[in-house]
Each structure stands twice: as C-alpha cells, then as structure tokens.
Amino acid sequence: MRANPLSLSGSAPSAKSLKIDAIRFMAATWVVLYHFGPPPFKAILTGHLAPLGGALWSSLVVLFAGPAAVIVFFVISGYCIHNAYHRDAALRPINYFASRYVRIGVPLAIVALVSQPVGDAPTLLQSVLWSLYCEIVYYTLYPLVRMRFHRIGEMIAGATLLGAAMVWFTHLHGQMVCDHCVYQNYGVAGTALLYLPGWLLGCLIADAQRADARRAAAPSAVAAVPGTDALRSLAAGDGARPPSALTAWLVRRLRDASRLLSNHLVIARWAVIAGGSLTFVLASTSHIKPAFLPSVGPDVTLTLFQFLVAVWLAAETSTAATSTPGMRAWLWARIGALGAWSYSLYLCHKFASAVLDVLGFVPGRPLVWVTTMVFAFALSYVFYLAVERPSHRLAGRLRKFVSKVPARSTM
Structure with missing residues (x-):
C-alpha cells in the first residue's frame, strides 16, 4: 500500500500522493471549464426544455469557479515544495533556484513563445499567467521561509494582516x-501577498505531518522530554529551533480539524465546492444573482477561502487514497494518474482555444464545445510528453547536481 504523504496522524511522508495528483487534475479541469464554460445546454435543450437547459447551464457556470480552484493549487504548492525539500540537510541555493525555475519556467516560456503568432493566444494566456507569477514569487521566498520556519505562524498572521490592510x-x-x-x-x-497565507499553510501541513511521522516512529524521543509539546521536542531533536507559540498553536488547530473532518470528508468536499462557488456568486454582477447577496470581490472572498481549503486539505490527506474502499480507490488511482500533466493542462488550454478560433470554430455550438475540450486535453498531454516531463527531469538533475570539488589534502 502506498504511504499517504499528508497524513497528520503519522504516516510516512512522500513527495507525491494519489490524492494530491488527483486534486491537482480536478482543479485544472475546474479552471478549464471556468474558461470554456459548461456544456451548452441552452443550445442542446430547446423548446419546452429551454428552462431546464438554462437552469443547468447557469448552475454549472456557478459550480466551476476557476479562481477558487487556483487557490487550491496554491495550498498544494506550499505542501509539495516543503515536502520535497524538508529532507535536505541543507538547501543549496544555486541548485534550488535552477531546479524550480526550470521546472515552471521552461514550459511557460515555450507556451508564451509559440502563442505569439496565434491570434489572440497571447492575450488569452494572461488569464492564467498571474497565478504562475505568484508561484515564482513563492518559490523565490521559500529559502527564507525555510530558514525561519519555526516562526511560520507569525508569517501567516503577518501576511494575512498586511493583505487585509492593503485591501x-x-x-x-x-x-x-x-x-x-x-x-x-x-x-x-500584491496578489502574491493576498494568497501567501494559504501557500504557507500548505508548508505547515507538510511539516506537521513530518513531526507526527517522527513521533510515531520514535515515541521514546518525545517521552524523554517531559513537559514539552511533541512538536517542540521533535523539532529540537531534529536540530531545528523549537516552533514559536503561534506556530505550535496553528499545528494543534490543524490536527484538531483533521481529526474532526477526516470522518466527514464528503461534507468537507462539498463545503469547499460550495465555498468556491460562493466566491464566484458574490463577485457576480449578473441579473440572476439574488438581490439579498452583497457584492464582494475576490480580494476578500478568496483570501478567506484559502483558510477553508487548507483545513480541508489537511483532513482530506489524513486518509490515503489506497485505503478507501472499492470503486473510490480505483477512481483516486485513475484520476491521480492524470495529475502528472495538470500543469500542462492549466497552461495550454487557452492556447488550444485560440488555435480553434483561428481555424474558424464558432463558440456556443455543442459540437464545437466537445471539439474544444478534446483538443485542449489532447494538446496538453502532448505538451506534457514533449516539454513538461523533460523539463521536470532536467529540474530533478539540477536539484541533485553537486559540482566535483578536489578533495583537500590532509597532509
């Protein structure tokens, strides 16, 4: 059975998990459906069924809230980067920055380059670039975060307060x-600041999981330090600074939430979906929006939504995908396998739409919608094989590369 990397209950960490990959792919698909729109039920269901078609279409438009899915990406990103690097005794800056920038930058640069001669592709690409710019900011900050990780609670609180003051x-x-x-x-x-707390919480989830895993592996090490919190004693035993009071408090709250929600994951999932949809509805100016709902922008709603996502993610990953029964385990495995190319899907789907526009496909028709979806997914997978996967392999080599230095003579 594959170990669950995010469990806050002590399972061994891993760089990836089926659930993380599956959630990535679902989030990328959410963004695609946000940009392309749901199936055109208004054109499919006509005549007496027109009201049903309109209701289905409007409901799905609200359901697929793309910006909320991007927040899920940010929290997962924080988890993954800390889970990947916390094992390194020392983070070598040159290796780290070369690896991270190659991993995200090479696919981005190639898509931006090939988009230039294709109609409105450069303009359309801007709708996804903002989140990648934020990711680059977070990657750049991570070595500093790692150096003062014992005060990540203060970082989360500080970023939240600064973001609120800025808004x-x-x-x-x-x-x-x-x-x-x-x-x-x-x-x-400013955008990176607003969503920095969610990214930092992802890092904290990964770190709390490591502490729990070590506590389960060596309970005597905790017992040997009476009167101290398990997290503090483990951090001290690891040679790191004990976490601040605020950081330890946040970890305890994450553990409490994980224990509470891990037995009610269906409710937690629907809460996240509903919360994401609510952020979309509150920002909407549509005439069908209920009059009693206020108008609140995503600079407020998504900032709050990131905390809900972090709590859900901690609970979601407290159970490994392979431990779920029957068909659900099979679904996690199948969707998780698609997660490897979620970045390509996120990056390429707008380019695919621009290509079809140049070829004369008219949006709004059912067959055109199906063609657009199939072409976007196919193009993204080809891009993954040709560009993203090789760039990931190169990034992995750069991370592990150590220049050969002549050994000093002991004579």
Whole structure:
C-alpha cells in the first residue's frame, strides 16, 4: 500500500500522493471549464426544455469557479515544495533556484513563445499567467521561509494582516482598475501577498505531518522530554529551533480539524465546492444573482477561502487514497494518474482555444464545445510528453547536481 504523504496522524511522508495528483487534475479541469464554460445546454435543450437547459447551464457556470480552484493549487504548492525539500540537510541555493525555475519556467516560456503568432493566444494566456507569477514569487521566498520556519505562524498572521490592510487601503483610498479583479488592481506583489497565507499553510501541513511521522516512529524521543509539546521536542531533536507559540498553536488547530473532518470528508468536499462557488456568486454582477447577496470581490472572498481549503486539505490527506474502499480507490488511482500533466493542462488550454478560433470554430455550438475540450486535453498531454516531463527531469538533475570539488589534502 502506498504511504499517504499528508497524513497528520503519522504516516510516512512522500513527495507525491494519489490524492494530491488527483486534486491537482480536478482543479485544472475546474479552471478549464471556468474558461470554456459548461456544456451548452441552452443550445442542446430547446423548446419546452429551454428552462431546464438554462437552469443547468447557469448552475454549472456557478459550480466551476476557476479562481477558487487556483487557490487550491496554491495550498498544494506550499505542501509539495516543503515536502520535497524538508529532507535536505541543507538547501543549496544555486541548485534550488535552477531546479524550480526550470521546472515552471521552461514550459511557460515555450507556451508564451509559440502563442505569439496565434491570434489572440497571447492575450488569452494572461488569464492564467498571474497565478504562475505568484508561484515564482513563492518559490523565490521559500529559502527564507525555510530558514525561519519555526516562526511560520507569525508569517501567516503577518501576511494575512498586511493583505487585509492593503485591501482596505485600496478600496478606500486607491484607484481600482476593476471592481472585481485582483491581479489588475494589486499587481504581482500584491496578489502574491493576498494568497501567501494559504501557500504557507500548505508548508505547515507538510511539516506537521513530518513531526507526527517522527513521533510515531520514535515515541521514546518525545517521552524523554517531559513537559514539552511533541512538536517542540521533535523539532529540537531534529536540530531545528523549537516552533514559536503561534506556530505550535496553528499545528494543534490543524490536527484538531483533521481529526474532526477526516470522518466527514464528503461534507468537507462539498463545503469547499460550495465555498468556491460562493466566491464566484458574490463577485457576480449578473441579473440572476439574488438581490439579498452583497457584492464582494475576490480580494476578500478568496483570501478567506484559502483558510477553508487548507483545513480541508489537511483532513482530506489524513486518509490515503489506497485505503478507501472499492470503486473510490480505483477512481483516486485513475484520476491521480492524470495529475502528472495538470500543469500542462492549466497552461495550454487557452492556447488550444485560440488555435480553434483561428481555424474558424464558432463558440456556443455543442459540437464545437466537445471539439474544444478534446483538443485542449489532447494538446496538453502532448505538451506534457514533449516539454513538461523533460523539463521536470532536467529540474530533478539540477536539484541533485553537486559540482566535483578536489578533495583537500590532509597532509
């Protein structure tokens, strides 16, 4: 049985898990359906069935809230990067930055290059680039976060308060480019700040899991330090600084939430889906929006949503995908296998749409929608095989590369 890397109950860590890969792929698909729209039921169900077609289409538009899915990506990103690097006794900056920038930058650069002559592809690509810019910011900050990881609780609180102050000042005294935009109003730095707490919480989930795994593997090491928190004693035994009081408090809350929700995962999943849809509805200016709902932008709603995602992710990964019964385990395995190329899907689907536009496909028709979906997924998989997978392998080599230095003479 494959070990679950995110369990807060002590299972052994791993760089990847079926659940993480499956969630990545589902989040990428969510973004695709947000950009392409759901099946055109308005064109499929006509005549007496027109009201049903309109209701189905409107419901699915609300369901597939793409920006909320990007928040899921950010939390997973924080988990994955810390889970990958916490085993290294020392993080070599040159290897680290070369590896991370190659991993994300090479596919990005190639898509940006081939998009230039293809109609509106460069413009369409901007709708996904903002999140990748944020990822680059987080990758750049990670070595500093790692150096002061014992105070990550203060980092989360500080980023949350700074982000709230920035939003308050911008709404009251700033000049809003767009009422319900984030990247356009705050730029790369401001957008990265708003969603930094979720990314940091992903790192903290990975670290709490490592502490729990070590506690389960060596309970005597904890018992040997009476009167101290398990997390503190393990950190001290690992040669690291004991976590701050706020960091330890956050870990305890994550553990409590994981224990509470791990037996009610269906409810937790629906809560996340409903929360993501609510962020979309609150920002909507549609005439079908209920009048009693206020108008709240994603700079507020998605900032709050990231905390819900972190709690859900901690609970979701407390049970390994392979431990679920029957058909569910099979589904996790199948969807998880697709997660390897979720980045390619996220990066290429807009380019695929631009290619079809140039070829004369008219959006809104059922057959065109199916063609667009099939072409986007096929193109993304080909891009994964040709570009993303080789760049990942190169990034792995760069991370492990150690230059040969002549040994010093002991004479």
